[in-house]
Amino acid sequence: MTRNHTREDILAEAARLFSRAGFKGTSLHDIAVAVGCSKATLLYHFASKDALLVALVEPAVQELLALDDRLAALVGEDARTAAVDGFVDLVLRYRPQVTLVYDSLQLTEIPRFPGIDAVAERLVRAFAGHSADPVDDIAARVVLSGICTVVIEHADSGGIDLRKALTTVAERLLPSQPRPRQES
């Protein structure tokens, strides 16, 4: 099952380099050297640098869409727990891709995945327990983006269970019941 092993190598090295130096900060030359092939070989396997990025991020996007589907069938606290657990799992498994996508640069300048913004908004709503309180909305956004950044930057501080810590933190901050709009 080592068919396409060059293609896989390219994806792996590109993920590593993009997440370290950013998309614009990584050249095809850099990737070719890391893989041990020529730039032309990269462009044989992928039509362009942009196409390489899309191929890299695509599986993570598919899983995010799948999570969005699963959440659509849930309500109340179940929905929020599933959203938190599912999202934490996803960003932990696709750490390099998250780093990439979270570079705001890439998000605005690259061939987008259609509907991804709507998915992100639904995720925020699920994190907020569909509360009407705008503070809960901000809380959800803080937790969602904070989880991404912590996962990106986490260097393994003393063997703690990052998955458990992140879900615990999320549960601690997010509202357990939908709240009415909070005054003052």
Next chain:
Amino acid sequence: MTRNHTREDILAEAARLFSRAGFKGTSLHDIAVAVGCSKATLLYHFASKDALLVALVEPAVQELLALDDRLAALVGEDARTAAVDGFVDLVLRYRPQVTLVYDSLQLTEIPRFPGIDAVAERLVRAFAGHSADPVDDIAARVVLSGICTVVIEHADSGGIDLRKALTTVAERLLPSQPRPRQES
């Protein structure tokens, strides 16, 4: 008081463009067009593209160092409250710069400000109320980075008071008293 008005224009446009497309994603040509001058003029006012970035970020860094100094004199809950209020205020006032600095790309490849990592770690500790529980540490990191990202991306959703919302969210998540290490 319009002396140096070109220099100020350059800083303003550079902040806008860098925060929108990233440092690597913005060329001197882009900035020159936005300002309405030539690339040579940019490089008359700033020695290099890197120097322009440093000039842009420097005031924010100075204020962060000042906050760090103020926090050194405080303990307990006072320290945490001052850290949260001070940091929220800082990122709200330096929104474009935060966007820039938060691009992990820049942080690793550009002339650094000495000691800034240590300041960031002390800020995390203050957010965590100097708790020994690793979950509180993760919570502090989630809130700290989440605040940055939310401020960066916030498009003004319905005139809510972002400052108050962010401090409320931080207070809701962070421990009010130092806790012992939490088991299981």
Next chain:
DNA sequence: GTCTATAGAAGGATAGAC
């Protein structure tokens, strides 16, 4: 499928006139 060689564009920075 992989290579070398190169085209063609864009980047940062400098020289020198005004």
Next chain:
DNA sequence: GTCTATCCTTCTATAGAC
């Protein structure tokens, strides 16, 4: 202080041999 013109490098992508 600002400009035009230019230099040199680096980048993405293509052409064509093997």
